[in-house]
Amino acid sequence: MRALSRGIQPIYAPILHPKHTTRIPIASRLPRSAWTRSFHASASLRTMDLAFDLHDNAGQAKGAPILILHGLFGSKKNNRSISKALARDLSRPIYAVDLRNHGDSGHDREHNYTVLAEDTEAFLKKHNLKDATLIGHSMGAKTVMTMALRDPSCCANIIAVDNAPVDAALASDFPRYVEGMRKVEDAKVKSQKDADQILEPYAKELPVRQFLLTNLIRTSPSDPLKFRIPVRILAHSLDDMADFPSKDPDQTRFNKRALFLRGTKSHYVSDETIPILGRFFPKFELMDIEAGHWIISENPEAFRKAVVEFLKEDE
Incomplete structure (x- = not known):
């Protein structure tokens, strides 16, 4: 399963059933839909404004927006160089966001994937960002997966970098x-x-x-x-960062394109988690990057190429 290193290839998404296992090919793409989310009542009371940097290639990037979310202990500054490169390559504005309790965003005692998702959903609504691509690394990856499963209409597609939709202990x-x-x-x-x-x-x-x-x-x-x-x-x-809020893929599923990038030297997306990817994200694609957990900083060029190739397939 670690042979997908030359460009992005669709792989078979295992869909597990109680009595048998069926392997089905990833289905054809669904058309993008406008973002029409009706927010959870709880969200309005606890969402936080998020700090961000906008990278739009000196105003030349006019396409659909891309959000990029950092990992635990990171900030929008970590993604400055790659955001500038993607804005140039894709001609799409890149919003590098500070999640709550990080960077220049505010602090709050509650820090889990539900509130991180709610904050980011509110950010999309506040800035009227539709048909967005959501990119997240590690903690950010679980955040964008949570958003996609809570409301698939909030985005066009997602790119999850070195994390999986499972409850798994963080590295020591x-x-x-x-x-x-x-x-x-x-x-x-x-x-x-x-x-x-x-x-x-x-x-x-x-x-x-x-x-x-x-x-x-x-x-x-x-x-x-x-x-x-x-x-x-x-x-x-x-402990909340090791958790994943969606437990039942029969109840919540994201039927749009999803790219999972995993580091060849990292354990966060093991082969054993691939069936779970297929159940939550039936149209997922998987690609290995020669790196450890910190894919974007360790191998930025391979990351850039993977993202550009995946997103240009939608054009």
């Missing part, structure tokens, strides 16, 4: 990262160098530490550095 790295960041905050450090030294036992790889430390800010010259993300809130939300 993430609790260690949180522990290290809390140690940095408790030490009230004055420099990035000091923060890096404290964090090193908890995040051995320099690129990972550099990624985590992009969240450090100084509110005034005399103040110690602190994380702009609410580390303690996110620490208590790790």
Whole structure:
């Protein structure tokens, strides 16, 4: 199943039935529909405005919008370069969004995929973004999957990067990262160098530490550095980040195109999860990228080519 490395090929979506297993080819495309979602009553009380950067190739990108959502501990800044490249290649405006409790967006004690989806649905409505492509990495991937299954009319298609619609424990790295960041905050450090030294036992790889430390800010010259993300809130939300809110693919299904990209060195989308992909997303396509979990930063060119090829098939 890890042979799809030369371009994007449709694969067979296993649909599992109680008494037997049938393999059916991915069906022909459905036409795009206008976004006509009727919001859940609960959404209006707890949605948060999301900060974003718009990349539109100096106003030249006029096509249907694309949203790109970062992963846990990330921000819209992580996707700046790839957003600019995709806006140029596809002539479509790219909205790089900060999810709640990340980047420049607000903080709230509730952090799970339902509220992340509601925030992003409200963002689409506020900015009148229709026929959008939703791209998400890791936490962002589960967010766009949640949105697609809650209301398929909210988007034209999705691209989920290195995550699957299953309940699965996060890699043990993430609790260690949180522990290290809390140690940095408790030490009230004055420099990035000091923060890096404290964090090193908890995040051995320099690129990972550099990624985590992009969240450090100084509110005034005399103040110690602190994380702009609410580390303690996110620490208590790790179990929710391992969860997936949709449990029954017989009740919720997304019958539009969905691309799943997985890292060849990552465990987040195992072969065992592929039947689940097929049940929730019958028209899914799968492609392997030579990378670990951080596909967009580790292999941006392969990611860019995969996204462009997938989306140009709809033109």
